[in-house]
Amino acid sequence: MRIKADEKLLCRFIKLYIMIVRSAFKPTVLLLGLILFGSSPSLAQFGGWDSPGDLGPWEEEGSSSFGWTEPPPSETSETGEADFPSSILESPETLIEEGGSFEYRPASSPAPTVAPFSIAPGGGQNAFWIVSSDGSRYWQAVNIPVYHYARLLIIPSSSGSLMVEKRTPSGLVQTRYLGNVWAHNQYRTWFYADAPGIHQLRYRIGNGPYSDVLTFYVGAGVPVPPPAPDGRPNIQIVTQAVDPQTNRVYYSYNPQGLQIFRIKVLVTGPDLYRIRSVHYQLHPTFSPSEQTMTNPRDNFELELWTWGAFNMPITVTMTDGRAYRYDYRFTFGDQLRDAQRRGVPFVRVW
Known part of the structure; x- marks a missing residue:
């Protein structure tokens, strides 16, 4: 009995040691990541999409107010207000500081009253927006033709590793790590409409709260670009x-x-x-x-x-x-x- 008690005590000590090491290591990793990525407009390359599997009905996602929600009505018409052509002047696989563009007009901070959950820099909630081509209008639900791009604005409320989750029309939830970000900085990335249907995106920093959910109604009216x-x-x-x-x-x-x-x-x-x-x-x-x-x-x-x-x-x-x-x-x-x-x-x- 004494040996078993000692074994349990040893197991608890090992678990405690691992927790201490992990908690001490994370800031070092974060600081190194910020040093590596902070000096360039392009912060990080996308990793490949990691598909954890179909999470089932949306209500099973959880009761959090920032969880997946029923798609809201589109805030744009079918006139292409929120989409860019099938080719853009930046790599769609990078996260870019909003002030670092040589091709696109930077987006100004949207007013915090435009949507119920998004807060401008200095607030406590991760902001997430779809931005018009001139950087002056902001939406969270848009129509977009298939094989086109939508420009996204990210304003994280904390520093750390940014992960985006995407829910596809089939209900599959995919994740992608974009790299390390600074709190309250503005970043730009892109959504590519690769298939018709309803797509949704959200992000979080580390294990922090989720951002608002962006919704894309992707139409099938645009053909695949013909081969050269x-x-x-x-x-x-x-x-x-x-x-x-x-x-x-x-x-x-x-x-x-x-x-x-x-x-x-x-x-x-x-x-x-x-x-x-x-x-x-x-x-x-x-x-x-x-x-x-x-x-x-x-x-x-x-x-x-x-x-x-x-x-x-x-x-x-x-x-x-x-x-x-x-x-x-x-x-x-x-x-x-x-x-x-x-x-x-x-x-x-x-």
Whole structure:
């Protein structure tokens, strides 16, 4: 009997020791994660979806006021107010600080009275919103075409590891860890409408309370994007004359007195992360006259100071070694004229 009592005491001591070690380890892990992720706009890569299985009827989820709820009516019409095209200018698999975008206008903090549970920065509840393309409107239930994206705004009430849960139209609940976040900072990520039906999302920080639930009514009216001809990757080459972050056109003058503009060329599309490199062949007057970009995170962006249009052969090399040539006509005059009509400021930089 004495031996059994000692064994029980030893078991209790071991359990207590494990609890102490875990509680001491978590802040260290969190601090390390915040140091690693806090210095970059892209905080973390998504992990794969982890499917724990069908949790059954929604009422079995629990009685918490932040649990899964019956889908509320959509707050948008069918006009595409809340959706983005089937290709976006950011990787949908990253969590980005709202102020770190070069492609999308940052969202301002929504008023805390828009919905009963969401609180603006400084409040005690994890805020979760669907945001319009211009960053000015906020919803928690929207219509969206299939194969399109919706922009999401996250304002966590505490720091730590952020986990998103997604309930699919079939009732399957999936989880995904997005990385580490700071309390009351604003972050952006994306929802991709991969199938028709009702989808719902929510998140939590560690074992803390859940956010509000976002609801997406995904319609089946948009066909699957057709494959590119001759097996080419599904990408688009884009020229930008207006800086999308500042809504400005930047210009200067070269030694010959010609007005030159800062213009960007970049690649977008669903196959962006299948690309290894993009080689740009420039006009012979450029030095160097060829440049190769290898970073998909900035869309293989090339920045030029130039005054005129020219033919720009572009070679896209995929991760499997295949290469495709595009005879791209580099031109930006129409964009400058459109910017003038819209009153976009033209700013001289040097």
